[in-house]
Amino acid sequence: xxxxxxxxxxxxxxxxxxxxxxxxxxxxxxxxxxxxxxxxxxxxxxxxxxxxxxxxxxxxxxxxxxxxxxxxxxxxxxxxxxxxxxxxxxxxxxxxxxxxxxxxxxxxxxxxxxxxxxxxxxxxxxxxxxxxxxxxxxxxxxxxxxxxxxxxxxxxxxxxxxxxxxxxxxxxxxxxxxxxxxxxxxxxxxxxxxxxxxxxxxxxxxxxxxxxxxxxxxxxxxxxxxxxxxxxxxxxxxxxxxxxxxxxxxxxxxxxxxxxxxxxxxxxxxxxxxxxxxxxxxxxxxxxxxxxxxxxxxxxxxxxxxxxxxxxxxxxxxxxxxxxxxxxxxxxxxxxxxxxxxxxxxxxxxxxxxxxx
Numbered sequence: 038x039x040x041x042x043x044x045x046x047x048x049x050x051x052x053x054x055x056x057x058x059x060x061x062x063x064x065x066x067x068x069x070x071x072x073x074x075x076x077x078x079x080x081x082x083x084x085x086x087x088x089x090x091x092x093x094x095x096x097x098x099x100x101x102x103x104x105x106x107x108x109x110x111x112x113x114x115x116x117x118x119x120x121x122x123x124x125x126x127x128x129x130x131x132x133x134x135x136x137x138x139x140x141x142x143x144x145x146x147x148x149x150x151x152x153x154x155x156x157x158x159x160x161x162x163x164x165x166x167x168x169x170x171x172x173x174x175x176x177x178x179x180x181x182x183x184x185x186x187x188x189x190x191x192x193x194x195x196x197x198x199x200x201x202x203x204x205x206x207x208x209x210x211x212x213x214x215x216x217x218x219x220x221x222x223x224x225x226x227x228x229x230x231x232x233x234x235x236x237x238x239x240x241x242x243x244x245x246x247x248x249x250x251x252x253x254x255x256x257x258x259x260x261x262x263x264x265x266x267x268x269x270x271x272x273x274x275x276x277x278x279x280x281x282x283x284x285x286x287x288x289x290x291x292x293x294x295x296x297x298x299x300x301x302x303x304x305x306x307x308x309x310x311x312x313x314x315x316x317x318x319x320x321x322x323x324x325x326x327x328x329x330x331x332x333x334x335x336x337x338x339x340x341x342x343x344x345x346x347x348x349x350x351x352x353x354x355x356x357x358x359x360x361x362x363x364x365x366x367x368x369x370x371x372x373x374x375x376x377x378x379x380x381x382x383x384x385x386x387x388x389x390x391x392x393x394x
Contacts, residue, residue, distance in 0.1 A: 077134055080130055080134070081130065081134055081136055081139065084126070084127040084130040084131065084136075084139055084143075085127075085139060087123050087124075087126075087127055088124065088127045088139060088142050088143055088146060089142075091120070091121055091123065091124055091146050092142060092145075092146060094113060094120065095121075095146065095149050097110065098114060098117075098320075098322075101322060103321065103322045103323075104322060107284075107285035107288040107289065108282055108283060108284050108285050108287070108288045111282040111288050111291070111321060112282065112283065114318075114320045114321055114322075115317075115318050115320060115321065115358055115360075116357070116358070117150075117153055117154065117318075117320040118153075118154045118157065118320075119357065121146060121147075121149070121150035121153075121154075122150075124143055124146035124147050124150055125143075125147060127139065127142075127143045127146070128140070128143035128144065128146075128147055131143050153320065156319075156337070157319060157343065157359070158342050158343045159340055159342075160340045160342060161337075161338065161339050161340015161341075162339070162340065163339050163371065163372045163373050163374075163390075164338065164339075164370040164371050164372055164392075165370065165372070166370055166372050166392035167370060167392060167394050170370065170392040170393055170394050171266050171267065171270050171392065171393040172372070172390070172391070172392050172393075173200045173201065173266070173369075173390070173391045173392070173393060174197065174198065174199045174200050174201075174388065174389070174390050174391075175199060175200070175201050175203070175310060175312050175363055175365075175388070175389045175390075175391060176194065176197050176199035176201070176202050176203070176312075176377075176386060176387070176388045177202075177203040177204075177205075177276075177312035177313050177314075177361060177363060177386060177387050177388075178190055178202075178203070178204055178205075178377070178380075178382070178384065178386035178387075179205050179206050179278070179313070179314040179361065179382055179383070179384035180204055180205070180206045180207060180208075180211035180215065180382055181206055181211070181350075181381065181382035181383050181384070182206040182207075182208035182210070182211060182232075182233075182234060182235045182237070183208070183210065183211075184206075184210075184211055184214070184380075184381045184382050185210065185214065185381070186214070186380065186381030187210075187211040187214035187215050187380065187381060187382070188214040188215060188217050188218040189218075189380035189381055190215055190218070190220070190380040190382075190386065191215060191217075191218025191219060191220035192218070192220075193377050193378060193380065193386060194215075194218075194220035194221075195220050197377070197388050199388065200242065200243045200244065201240065201241070201242045201243070201244070201264060201274055201310075201312075202221075202224060202239075202240070202241040202242075203238070203239070203240055203241075203274070203276045203277075203312045203313055204238065204239045204241070204276070205236075205237070205238045205276060205277070205278035205313045205314050206235050206236070206237065206278065206314075206382075207229070207230070207231045207232065207237035207238055207239050208231055208232060208233060208234070208235075208237055209231050209233065211231075212229070212231045212237075212239075221241060223243070224241035224242060224243060225242075225243065226241070226242040226243070226244065226245055226246045227239060227240065227241045227242065227246070228240045228246055228249045228251075228260060228262050229241075230251055230258060230260055232258070235278075236257045236258050236278060237258075238251075238258060238260040238276040238278060238313075239260070239276065240260060240261075240262050240274055240276050242262075242264055242274070244264050244265055244266050245264075245265045246262040246263065246264060246265075246274075247262065247263040247265060247271075248262065248263045249261070249262040249263075250262075254293065254294050254297045255279070255280065255290035255291070255293040255294040255297070256280075256290060257278070257279070257280055257290070257294065259275070259276075259277070259294070259297070259298075260275070260276040261273055261274060261275045261276070261301075262274055263307065266393060270393050271307055271308075272307055272308040272309060272310055272366070272368070272369075272393065273301075273305060273307050273308070273309045273310070274309075274310050274312070275298070275301070275309065275310065275311040275312070275313070276312065276313050277298065277311050277312060277313030277314065277315055277362075278313050278314045278316075279291050279294040279295060279314070279315055279316045279317065280294065280316065281316045282316065282317075291316060291317075291323070292323050295315070295317060295321075295323035295324060295326075295327055296323065296326075298311060298327055299323075299326055299327040299330045300330075302327065302330040302331045302332050302364075302366075303330045303331060305331070305366070308365070308366035308368035308369065308393070309332060309364075309365070309366050310363065310364070310365045310366070310369070310391070311332060311362075311363070311364040311365075312362070312363045312364070312387070312389070313361065313362075314360060314361050314384060315360055315361070315362050316360050317360060318358055318359055318360055319334070319337070319359075324362075327364070328364065331366060331367070332364040332365060332366055333364065333365055333366075333367065333371065334362055334363075334364055335362070335363040335364070335365060335371045335374045335389035335391070336359065336362065336363075336374050336387075338371040338374075339371055339373060339374040341374050341375070341376070344359060344376045345357050345358050345359045346358070346359050346360060346361040346376060346384055346385040346387060347359075347360050347361070347383060347384050347385070348383050349379045349382060349383055349384060349385050350379075350381075350382070350383040356385065360384075361384055361385070361386075361387045362387070363387055363388075363389035365389070365391055368393060368394055369391040369392060369393050369394070370391065370392040370394065371389065371390070371391060372390040372391065372392050373388075373389070373390035374387070374388070374389050374390070375387070375388050376388075
């Protein structure tokens, strides 16, 4: 069939449609420029900041800045086993993103961390008691001077049955509570110096105590007494409680107290045992210098592993620092070491078994 347009010899024009404003073609949006900083770069920068900070702390320890710097450097050193854990994360980042310099630094940090931390957890073995030696059990506990539940320690004292008991933070309150437990009745010899604050102390003994003294060192009392085990064996017992290095002035006093103990160990004419709250870990140079002056840490000799003693009152975290120690002269074999249970104090008690040659 032929249309009329074809009949007339004309070509029909294309059909036109109305064009509204919404039908006007719009140019496609240009693609957005990619961010100039990528995620990998951000992660690398963060890893470098962390690694550099840890490297500065490590360098400070290696050059003994803790001999002169005050708080908070001492507090930072205390948490060395935990402080350098981020180095393992920077190591993973460096390996994954192929950052060679960061990888080298992270490997060094991990190696340093292992060198410092592993000895704390290495297993060991108790020493044998020499034939004819006198066996002694030393127990030490920081009572926490306002601890109304200090009597709970009584059951542990009776169970441990120590020959010498050291109590620090001995206040009138804590003394009355432990006395009420009846656990102190079995000690015929005692030097008891309670204090209203945190620096009272006592030494309880089954053996005679002689030449007791309580000099003030670093504005805090330092109690000691000579223990007469038998006619041929005597040693000097120290009840230790240094101030906590939580400020600049406290850090200076703390360092003075640990230095005084080091001098006592170096110049002692009798074997010594030092027990109590040193407010120092093996990551503090003043304590390491004390241990190198002629005494041994009973925990380290036995290889007790990870046995922190503070803070036992924390609700959110378990104890993380081992600041309670028993240090003894080489005249003693260390036949055992253990950490006790909580009794309302922020410290756990410690017990060392010694054999005096």
